[in-house]
Amino acid sequence: MIEYELAGNDLGEVRFAISPLNELVLSLRTLRDPGRFPLQLPWLRATGPARAGLDLELLGALTNESLWTPDFLTPRPYTPLGRIDDELAALTGTPAGVVRADLAEIHPAMLPPVLLGRPDKVLDRVLATLRDYWEACFEPYWARMRTVLEADVVYRGRVMAQAGLAAMFAGIDPHVRLDDTVLRIRLRSDYSYRTSTAGRGLTLTPSLFSRRGSVPISPEEPPHIMYPARGLGTLWETETTTSPTALVGLIGRVRAQLLRLLETPTSSTELAVRLGVTPTAVNQHLRALRAAGLLISARHGRSILYRRSDLGDRVLRGA
Missing domain, CATH: 1.10.10.10 (Winged helix-like DNA-binding domain superfamily/Winged helix DNA-binding domain)
Structure with a gap:
């Protein structure tokens, strides 16, 4: 279980942000295990031909069987509506030690061959491949995806204003609970840590590619929860019910x-x-x-x- 201590005025520092980079990286889970993401199957089918020209070996190595992804590829967004160009550019300066440690965290036994080599060179290949993946499979659909994410943020803000912070947290995921000033996120694994949000705040990021709430693997990362966006079932469908x-x-x-x-x-x-x-x-x-x-x-x-x-x-x- 992960626990975030919301101390003092940090209760007022809970904020929402939308990150195209987070969505891009989390979507790699659907490539590894499509059966866990049935609502994304229309997108997977539509982008199948475009994926054929990508480095699928490298993309596949950025997740593991537990569907974890490296923390440095899903950083906490610092603007409400991020841009993919800015987010990818910010990763170019990721320290070699961070790249090496985060990749080893998701592949503790042995790194896949495609991730071996100097960390700076590996980082360059990863970012170039993610850019190709964005242009082929995300850019044509991002406006529609972003609309669903923005609608979720509006809804959560309304719940928070009407029913309070605890009700809002309970609504984003049944495994997330606010007890007084301690936010608890129950994971499927035994991984656990407790850290304070004092001076750092807490960012909530809705996602179209999360089945439950997820947090950074490392307690050193800024407090950040990615959670399933409301209205995902409407993403690839249009309203068909007739009116009188x-x-x-x-x-x-x-x-x-x-x-x-x-x-x-x-x-x-x-x-x-x-x-x-x-x-x-x-x-x-x-x-x-x-x-x-x-x-x-x-x-x-x-x-x-x-x-x-x-x-x-x-x-x-x-x-």
């Missing part, structure tokens, strides 16, 4: 679907994923529905959440 015919004829298909979906407060980014349209198009429809009195909205942080008004409820019931 009379309502579609009155306000159009997309607006009728939006009205039906907005029983609870939801952001435009989450709605865009569910409907398979752009956030810009969704926002246009939302503004029109709000102007007609069918929706109400409220700002939550940098996002605006929408839900049906009483009038919208009556219109939907009538239809």
Whole structure:
């Protein structure tokens, strides 16, 4: 079990961040064991031809049978919305000792042949291969992936504001629990350590490639929890449930679907994923529905959440 002591004002330093590098590296788990990630099978099938031209031996060596990845490849993100170019560039200065130790941590018996050699040369090969992997398999899909991750952050922030920090932590994973000021993350292995977040804070990173909460292997790493993003099931699917015919004829298909979906407060980014349209198009429809009195909205942080008004409820019931 991993324990983070949230001391004093650190309770107010819990923050969220989205990391394309974390997603890129964690996705390697799906290549090793696709059966554990059934919701990502459409993406795996779509990117199969592109992966054929990659160094799959090296990519496969960056995980082990327990699906661990080297800590230096999944650093704690320091900006809310990271850029892959910046994150890869930041890794170029990783000390040789860190590279050697982190690779040995996931392959304690023996390093795979593809990871042998001078650590700086190995690092160069790893970063070049990850860049190729990003361009072939992530770049065409990242906008859609990021939308789901952003929607998760909005949702978690709403839970934290309405129900408190403990409820938010309980919601990200059943194996994560906040007891007073100690955050406990129960792992499948016997690996354990306890460390304080004092002066470092705690970063939460939603992921499309995590089945449960995960943390850095080393207690020396900054406190960081990667957890399964909410709404993963919507990533490769669009909303297909039909709306009442009379309502579609009155306000159009997309607006009728939006009205039906907005029983609870939801952001435009989450709605865009569910409907398979752009956030810009969704926002246009939302503004029109709000102007007609069918929706109400409220700002939550940098996002605006929408839900049906009483009038919208009556219109939907009538239809």
